[in-house]
Every structure is written in C-alpha cells, then in structure tokens.
Amino acid sequence: MKNHLDTLNEKQKEAVLTLVGPLLIVAGAGAGKTKTLTHRIVELAKEGIPPEQILAVTFTNKAAKEMRERALALLSSEHIDGIPFISTFHALGVYIIRENAVKIGLTRNFKIMDEGDAISLIKESVVEAGLDPKQFEPKKIKSVISREKGNFVTPAGYADKAFSYFEKVVADIWARYQKKIKAEGGLDFDDLLVEAVLLLEKNLDIRKHYQDRWQYIHIDEYQDTNQVQYEFAKLLAGTLKNICVVGDTDQNIYSWRGANLKNMLHFEKDFPGAKIVMLEQNYRSTKNILTAANEIIQKNTVRVPKNLFTEKEDGEKVSLHEAYDESHEAIYVADKIHSLMEGGVEAKDIAVLYRANFQSRALEDALLAEQIPYQVLGTRFFDRKEIKDTLSYLRAAENHNSLSDIKRVINFPARGIGKVTIAKIFAGMTNELPAGTQKKVENFYKLLEKIKAFSLTSTASETIKYIIKESGLEEILRAGGAEDLERLENIKELVTLAKKYDNLGADGVIKLLDDATLASDQDTLLMAEGKKADNAVRLMTVHASKGLEFKNVFITGLEQDLFPNKNRVAKTKEDGEEERRLFYVALTRAEEKVFLVYAGIRTIFGSRQINAPSEFIYDIPEHLVEIEYGNPGKSKEKIVWI
Numbered sequence: 001m002k003n004h005l006d007t008l009n010e011k012q013k014e015a016v017l018t019l020v021g022p023l024l025i026v027a028g029a030g031a032g033k034t035k036t037l038t039h040r041i042v043e044l045a046k047e048g049i050p051p052e053q054i055l056a057v058t059f060t061n062k063a064a065k066e067m068r069e070r071a072l073a074l075l076s077s078e079h080i081d082g083i084p085f086i087s088t089f090h091a092l093g094v095y096i097i098r099e100n101a102v103k104i105g106l107t108r109n110f111k112i113m114d115e116g117d118a119i120s121l122i123k124e125s126v127v128e129a130g131l132d133p134k135q136f137e138p139k140k141i142k143s144v145i146s147r148e149k150g151n152f153v154t155p156a157g158y159a160d161k162a163f164s165y166f167e168k169v170v171a172d173i174w175a176r177y178q179k180k181i182k183a184e185g186g187l188d189f190d191d192l193l194v195e196a197v198l199l200l201e202k203n204l205d206i207r208k209h210y211q212d213r214w215q216y217i218h219i220d221e222y223q224d225t226n227q228v229q230y231e232f233a234k235l236l237a238g239t240l241k242n243i244c245v246v247g248d249t250d251q252n253i254y255s256w257r258g259a260n261l262k263n264m265l266h267f268e269k270d271f272p273g274a275k276i277v278m279l280e281q282n283y284r285s286t287k288n289i290l291t292a293a294n295e296i297i298q299k300n301t302v303r304v305p306k307n308l309f310t311e312k313e314d315g316e317k318v319s320l321h322e323a324y325d326e327s328h329e330a331i332y333v334a335d336k337i338h339s340l341m342e343g344g345v346e347a348k349d350i351a352v353l354y355r356a357n358f359q360s361r362a363l364e365d366a367l368l369a370e371q372i373p374y375q376v377l378g379t380r381f382f383d384r385k386e387i388k389d390t391l392s393y394l395r396a397a398e399n400h401n402s403l404s405d406i407k408r409v410i411n412f413p414a415r416g417i418g419k420v421t422i423a424k425i426f427a428g429m430t431n432e433l434p435a436g437t438q439k440k441v442e443n444f445y446k447l448l449e450k451i452k453a454f455s456l457t458s459t460a461s462e463t464i465k466y467i468i469k470e471s472g473l474e475e476i477l478r479a480g481g482a483e484d485l486e487r488l489e490n491i492k493e494l495v496t497l498a499k500k501y502d503n504l505g506a507d508g509v510i511k512l513l514d515d516a517t518l519a520s521d522q523d524t525l526l527m528a529e530g531k532k533a534d535n536a537v538r539l540m541t542v543h544a545s546k547g548l549e550f551k552n553v554f555i556t557g558l559e560q561d562l563f564p565n566k567n568r569v570a571k572t573k574e575d576g577e578e579e580r581r582l583f584y585v586a587l588t589r590a591e592e593k594v595f596l597v598y599a600g601i602r603t604i605f606g607s608r609q610i611n612a613p614s615e616f617i618y619d620i621p622e623h624l625v626e627i628e629y630g631n632p633g634k635s636k637e638k639i640v641w642i
Contacts (some may be wrong), residue, residue, distance in 0.1 A: 024264070029284065051084045066088040194248065329597050332597060
C-alpha cells in the first residue's frame with residue numbers, strides 16, 4: 001500500500017515526522033501548509049496517538065472545513081478510526097465555554113452577539129451616556145473595544161489607563177455595553193476568546209482537562225494571532241509543549257486588528273528547543289509570478305528570510321496597464337475579463353482585487369455593462385435582513401433574555417406593538433399596558449414558546465420552515481413585490497443550508513446559530529448564494545483574498561497613497577512594512593496570470609486627483625513586466641500612453 005508520506009517533498013516530510021516538542025513551520029504562500037498539517041495529524045495517529053487527542057486551530061471556517069475534510073479522508077484511507085478536533089479559534093472558544101457555561105454565569109445556550117447586535121448595543125450605551133452617536137460613532141467605539149479585547153485588556157484595565165477624553169468615553173461606553181451583553185445572557189465575538197482564556201487561566205481543573213484531552217496542538221496562520229489567541233495556544237500546550245505552529249511573516253496583514261508578528265518571531269524564545277522547518281517550494285504560481293513576489297517582499301526587513309521557488313513553467317509576464325481614470329480602469333478590467341472568458345477561462349477562475357471597498361463601484365458598473373457575472377465578497381449571506389429576522393426568532397425562542405432579538409422581530413411582521421410598548425416590556429411594566437396590547441404581547445411570547453417546543457423535537461431545517469410559516473414571514477413576503485419574493489427565496493436557502501445540521505438533533509439549532517454568527521466574509525463563497533453566483537468573477541479587497549487562489553488575478557488601484565495606503569498609520573517598523581506584505585499577498589493569489597492596473601486620475605470623496613503609480617510597480621524587475629496599451633476586446637475608445 002502506498003505510504004502517505006510519498007506525496008510530500010523533503011521539507012514537508014521533515015515537518016510531518018517531527019512529532020514531539022515545539023515545531024515552527026515557516027510556510028510560504030502556496031507551499032502546501034494545509035497538506036503538511038493534515039499529513040502530520042495522520043502520522044501522529046499512525047504512531048498510536050488517538051485522533052481525539054489532536055487539536056488543529058485556524059482562522060476561517062473555510063480553512064477549517066478544508067483541513068477537516070482532508071484529514072478525515074487521509075485517516076479513512078489509513079483505516080484509522082477517530083476524529084481530531086479541527087476548528088477556528090472562535091468556534092473552539094464557543095465549545096469550551098458551552099461545556100463550562102455555568103462557571104461564568106451563562107446557560108449552555110448563551111447568545112453570541114453578531115456585529116450588528118453589538119453595534120446596536122453600543123449605540124444604546126452612547127445615547128444612555130448622554131452623547132451623540134454621530135459624534136461618537138458606535139462602529140468606531142466597537143473597533144476600539146474589539147482591539148483592546150484582542151490585546152487581552154479588561155474594561156477595568158482600560159478604564160485605569162484611560163487618559164484622553166475619548167478614552168474615558170470609550171471606558172464608560174464599554175462598561176455600559178458589557179452590562180447590556182450580560183443582561184441578554186450572551187457574549188460578543190471577542191468575548192468568545194477572552195472568556196475561554198480566562199476559564200483556562202482561573203480554573204486549574206478545567207485547564208488540565210483540555211490539556212489532557214488535546215495533547216498535540218496545531219495552530220495555523222500563527223503570524224495572525226493576537227495576544228488573547230497567543231495566550232490561548234500557550235495555555236492549551238501546557239507542560240507537554242507538543243505544539244506545532246504554521247505561519248509566514250510575509251503574510252501578516254492584520255496588525256490593524258491586533259495580529260502580532262512578534263508571536264511568530266519569538267516562538268523559539270517562548271518554546272526553547274523548538275525545531276524550525278522552512279517550506280519554500282510553491283505549488284501554486286508560475287516562476288514569473290513568484291520572482292516578482294520575491295523581489296517585492298525582500299525589501300522588508302522584519303521577517304523570517306525565505307525565497308519561494310517552483311518547478312512550474314515561467315508562465316506569462318505580469319501585465320501592466322495605465323488607465324486614464326477609474327472608469328477607464330474598470331472598462332479595461334471588464335474588457336480583459338470578457339476576452340479571457342471568450343478564450344475559455346471560467347468566470348470563477350478570475351478575481352479582481354482592490355485596496356479599499358469604495359473601488360468596487362466603478363468595477364461593478366463595468367462588469368454589469370459587459371453582462372459578466374460577478375460576486376462581491378463581503379456581503380455575507382447571514383447579514384441579509386430576512387436571514388437575520390429568521391434567526392432572531394430562533395434566538396429569541398432559545399433565550400427570552402435576548403432583548404435585541406426580541407426588539408427586532410416583536411413587531412415584524414406587524415402586530416401593532418410599537419416602540420413605547422417595547423420600552424415598557426423591557427422595563428418590566430407589561431401589566432401597565434392596555435388589555436388589547438397585553439394580549440398581543442402574550443401571543444408573541446406564546447409564538448416563541450411554540451418555536452422552542454418545536455425545535456426540541458425537530459431538525460434544524462424543519463424548525464426554520466416552522467418559523468417561516470408560524471411567524472407570518474412567508475405570508476407577508478409572498479404578498480409583496482419582486483424584492484420580497486427574492487427575500488423569501490433567500491430564507492428558503494437558509495432551510496437548505498440548515499439541512500446539514502439535521503443529523504445533530506436538537507443541538508443542530510444551536511450549531512446553526514453559532515456558525516451563522518461566526519461566519520466570516522470568506523464564508524460567503526461557501527454559503528448558499530444562489531446558482532447564479534457559482535460561476536462568477538470574484539470582487540474583493542486584498543485582505544479578504546488571503547487564503548484564496550485564482551488562475552487570473554487583477555490588482556487594481558495601484559497608485560501611490562491608495563496602494564500603499566497613505567492613511568495606514570504605522571506605529572512600529574513592522575507596521576510600516578505591512579502595505580508591502582499586503583501587495584505580496586495579492587500577487588501570490590495568482591496561479592497563472594497577474595494584471596496590474598492603475599489610474600492616472602481618480603475621484604476620491606468627490607475630488608479628482610492626479611496620481612503617481614504605486615512604488616510597488618517599480619520594484620518588479622522590468623523583464624517580468626509587459627505594458628498593455630488601450631482597452632482590449634471590443635471597439636471601445638483606445639487610450640495610448642507615450
């Protein structure tokens with residue numbers, strides 16, 4: 001029988017066969033890190049380690065799903081029973097907290113606040129404090145709180161160090177916000193990590209339980225870990241220190257949300273005697289793309305030095321086009337995509353990347369004009385109003401203290417329950433309402449009880465169907481126009497999606513709610529987005545593209561001050577090099593062809609600006625670049641630059 005090690009290169013094999021003690025795998029883009037991790041899991045199992053004692057943690061549901069599927073397929077091929085625990089950091093936090101919820105005053109079915117819920121509660125806190133939400137933007141305050149939680153700072157700790165007026169306001173809002181979350185019996189996204197780490201820190205018995213349970217730890221994308229994730233990994237590794245981390249300092253692009261490059265750079269200091277294995281062979285991109293990427297990133301100094309190589313062919317040169325303005329840039333991209341598709345390239349094999357979300361508007365207009373199917377990554381399936389409404393019924397049924405969910409659906413569809421009534425209900429003054437209104441409120445809560453009772457004996461998909469019908473959502477949407485019918489179709493897609501949780505019984509509902517809240521932007525590609533999006537050009541920011549790969553990649557808006565971005569505030573040397581790392585990530589998404597595009601003039605915030613090409617363009621050796629003049633494809637206006 002063929003040995004699973006036979007498919008690995010020498011460095012991958014070295015990493016897979018290093019089973020005991022701390023191991024740092026420096027894995028370049030496209031170097032097969034997921035393959036290496038999954039084969040290491042299998043090798044551990046072949047050496048007699050029960051798969052249940054193996055933990056692997058990554059950042060996105062997409063990455064966790066891919067790793068889980070690969071690992072289980074390999075284990076099956078080796079006739080090994082048992083399932084390793086493979087999840088995202090946040091899903092791991094949820095798992096640990098649910099098993100120990102009573103320790104922190106929660107029920108097992110505690111609510112996870114999504115971004116919308118959290119911002120709504122912060123806005124309420126701002127108003128409560130007598131401040132104007134327009135002046136103290138809830139989203140900005142939420143961002144500060146989120147970053148501080150990622151740095152493992154408590155509300156009290158932040159308040160003690162608050163110096164400026166704004167910091168003192170944030171401290172006050174944070175305290176109010178946490179009280180509101182507690183009143184709803186829930187946690188926000190960041191609390192899932194903070195509370196899990198605090199549980200492990202404060203409770204020796206709980207910490208020992210999980211250290212004994214998972215004796216072999218794998219952490220993916222280690223360069224992206226923040227302080228609380230770093231503490232999480234160290235606590236789980238315990239005294240055995242059988243921890244394997246995989247990362248690439250050149251792909252650290254999230255320092256703005258707390259990712260600390262030092263976690264990877266200091267791994268040997270944190271775990272003395274650690275072995276380091278370098279994975280430098282790239283299996284994704286052509287030689288020309290890799291040479292360009294290596295030239296770009298070698299100008300950074302805060303990194304683990306490496307040089308990617310490939311056995312693939314040289315491939316096409318990197319195309320460079322200068323457009324007159326953003327409209328011509330978009331026309332060029334659309335025309336080029338049209339030509340590629342006419343040549344047999346599938347739309348799903350093409351990605352258009354940009355530095356900032358505002359750039360997508362002109363690109364979308366041009367793609368629409370060419371009738372090219374596209375999908376904008378970032379509009380999450382679970383962020384749609386009709387999906388949030390349906391899930392709010394489910395959450396409110398599971399937890400009557402979830403005031404934000406009750407507020408969302410108590411009068412949708414309309415039941416004649418207004419804001420004043422809702423305020424009295426929340427203040428515990430229901431008995432002061434008119435008899436007719438009390439009856440309406442009573443009927444609403446009876447509906448929630450019916451949904452709860454139904455969910456206990458039904459599958460997740462059947463429960464969603466029940467909510468659609470019993471709540472009146474189906475009736476009101478079916479009676480509406482084309483947009484309402486489309487919303488109804490989206491809710492029906494939720495039923496389809498829920499079917500994959502049906503085998504979990506009553507726990508399926510909780511798992512569905514967890515996954516809905518924990519879904520990332522990238523998971524849009526995995527969710528039910530309708531058949532029309534299955535074969536579509538992907539539009540996304542470079543940040544959102546991390547971890548993905550496409551045959552053809554357009555990198556747009558390559559102008560100085562836009563990419564690299566002039567608004568990027570660098571507090572440290574590694575921060576200052578992040579924009580270059582971001583461009584490196586963009587380049588290494590491509591398998592076969594890269595198109596670089598910039599506009600000589602761009603309108604930003606209503607003002608037309610003349611732009612210089614990005615410094616990154618000049619860092620690519622001239623022999624790797626071919627200049628493209630004018631717009632290819634159909635007979636459109638030709639722009640020639642001399």
